Amino acid sequence: MSWIDIGSLDDVPLRGARVIKTPVGCIALFRTAEAEVFAASNTCPHKAGPLAEGIVHGQKITCPLHNWVFDLNTGEAIGEDARITTYPVRVEGDRVQIDAASIGSRRVA
Ligand code: FES
Secondary structure, three states: OOEEEEEEHHHOOOOEEEEEEEOOEEEEEEEOOOOOEEEEEOEOOOOOOEHHHOEEEOOEEEOOOOOOEEEOOOOEEOOOOOEOOEEOEEEEOOEEEEEHHHHOOOOOO
8 A cells, every 4th residue: 555644643533533525535534542543534424424523432333314333344333224434544653544445646745
C-alpha cells in the first residue's frame, strides 16, 4: 500500500471523529478510547446521518440520527442489511496515514 499523511493523531479527539475531504467524498476518522483510528464513510446508508457526529464506543460507531450501529472494522451495520465503506488507515508515531489507492489520490484536503 502507498500511505499518505492526513494529519496528527491529536487532531482526532478520543472517542470522537474528524472529517477529511477526499476525491471519493468526505471520510470520517474515528478514534476509540484506546487511541485506535478507523476511517469510514461519513454518510449513514439509512438516511444520510453524519456518522462523525455519532458516538464512538468500542470499535463501533452509533449514528446520531436513528442509532444504527456500525462495526468500524468491517463497516457492517449490526442487525441491519447495510454497510459503510471502510478505508485502511495506520498510525505512525503521532501521524495518521490513509491508503492512497483506496481514496484514489495522493492528496487530501
Ligand atoms: S440516518 Fe443513520 S440510522 Fe438513520
